[in-house]
Amino acid sequence: MGRMNTSPSRKEKDRRSRWWRASPFPPVILAPMAGITDSPYRILCMEHGASGTVSEMVSVEGLVRNNSNTWDMLRGIEGEAHCSIQFFGSNPPVFPDALEQIIERGHTPAAIDINMGCPVPKVVRSGAGAALMKDPATAVAIVAGLDRYLRKRGLRIPLWVKIRSGWDADSINAPALSAALEEAGADGITVHARTRAAFYSGEADWDVIAGVVDTVSVPVLGNGDVFAGADAARMLQSTGCAGVMVGRGALGRPWIFGEIGATLAGESPPEEPTPGRRIALLLGHLEMEEELRGSEGAARFMRKHVHWYTRGLPDSASLREEANRRGTAGDLGELLVRYAESLGFEVISRYAGGA
Numbered sequence: 001m002g003r004m005n006t007s008p009s010r011k012e013k014d015r016r017s018r019w020w021r022a023s024p025f026p027p028v029i030l031a032p033m034a035g036i037t038d039s040p041y042r043i044l045c046m047e048h049g050a051s052g053t054v055s056e057m058v059s060v061e062g063l064v065r066n067n068s069n070t071w072d073m074l075r076g077i078e079g080e081a082h083c084s085i086q087f088f089g090s091n092p093p094v095f096p097d098a099l100e101q102i103i104e105r106g107h108t109p110a111a112i113d114i115n116m117g118c119p120v121p122k123v124v125r126s127g128a129g130a131a132l133m134k135d136p137a138t139a140v141a142i143v144a145g146l147d148r149y150l151r152k153r154g155l156r157i158p159l160w161v162k163i164r165s166g167w168d169a170d171s172i173n174a175p176a177l178s179a180a181l182e183e184a185g186a187d188g189i190t191v192h193a194r195t196r197a198a199f200y201s202g203e204a205d206w207d208v209i210a211g212v213v214d215t216v217s218v219p220v221l222g223n224g225d226v227f228a229g230a231d232a233a234r235m236l237q238s239t240g241c242a243g244v245m246v247g248r249g250a251l252g253r254p255w256i257f258g259e260i261g262a263t264l265a266g267e268s269p270p271e272e273p274t275p276g277r278r279i280a281l282l283l284g285h286l287e288m289e290e291e292l293r294g295s296e297g298a299a300r301f302m303r304k305h306v307h308w309y310t311r312g313l314p315d316s317a318s319l320r321e322e323a324n325r326r327g328t329a330g331d332l333g334e335l336l337v338r339y340a341e342s343l344g345f346e347v348i349s350r351y352a353g354g355a
């Protein structure tokens with residue numbers, strides 16, 4: 001099929017393509033992760049050098065039906081200049097309606113991203129997420145409908161799509177689908193180089209990213225198995241992608257963005273934070289979650305983060321067990337302060353000295 005041609009609107013599309021923070025080096029972006037990449041965590045990753053972030057996936061149906069749980073997932077986003085909102089759904093006309101609702105409530109997102117990669121059975125059964133890899137007509141209709149809406153309203157919001165390699169190993173269609181999505185109006189494509197069938201297992205096949213880069217003229221972000229600066233450099237070099245997206249590598253390690261940024265800048269990466277610094281970051285994260293979710297909500301939400309931030313630290317298994325029993329942010333914070341002290345670190349925190 002070859003490269004898709006340049007439509008008359010190409011110039012306008014080019015202006016819409018970038019939504020991350022400008023930098024002399026390729027962008028390194030926090031991947032969308034449901035239940036994880038909420039506003040506090042996204043802000044923390046930006047503070048550590050991420051170029052941009054993506055919200056958790058939000059249901060377009062939930063937004064237009066005014067579902068309060070769905071809207072809650074966007075709390076805090078108004079202040080985030082480089083955060084893209086990820087939509088999922090399967091009914092094309094609902095997407096522009098959802099975006100309109102967000103704009104009506106006073107927020108213009110840095111970008112919109114459409115989820116075509118979620119492998120979860122409930123999502124796939126509804127025809128959304130990775131099911132769209134098998135349904136190019138609907139995938140194209142979603143992008144074309146949003147593109148029409150953006151043009152009609154004169155909005156410069158970049159329109160991105162996040163895809164997988166294909167449905168399964170026998171149906172790798174990322175390059176062909178990307179070409180069709182570009183033609184429909186997509187300003188950029190993120191490729192998680194695994195099939196739906198693989199979920200998150202096995203190694204990502206970066207050749208598929210290179211195949212998409214060769215097929216489209218819009219920017220491509222590569223995704224899958226970037227856990228360190230050297231991985232990011234290798235992905236950029238071997239695929240020609242415009243930037244990288246980091247998911248699991250950032251769990252409990254928001255500082256990974258500084259490490260990757262330094263590597264790409266040819267500088268020696270900063271030292272891994274000490275255990276004390278890790279706990280201090282975790283406490284700062286807990287504070288932000290308490291403001292967002294209240295004391296009990298934050299304690300519950302932070303359990304998994306406690307697990308990730310403290311991986312590999314002395315006696316962390318019993319810390320995590322104990323953390324699961326703490327029902328308020330104050331109690332959890334106090335536990336973490338005492339744990340840092342037991343390792344010989346004094347941390348400054350609102351939770352120090354009992355809350």
Ligand SMILES: Cc1cc2nc3c(=O)[nH]c(=O)nc-3n(C[C@H](O)[C@H](O)[C@H](O)COP(=O)(O)O)c2cc1C
Nearest residue numbers: 031032033034056057162192224225226246247248
């Ligand atoms: C817990 C979890 C939740 C995720 N949620 C989403 C999501 O909401 N939307 C999405 O496009 N991808 C989601 N992903 C996939 C990631 O964005 C990313 O594509 C995948 O983890 C591969 O990148 P990595 O190897 O850097 O982790 C999720 C991944 C994980 C582990």
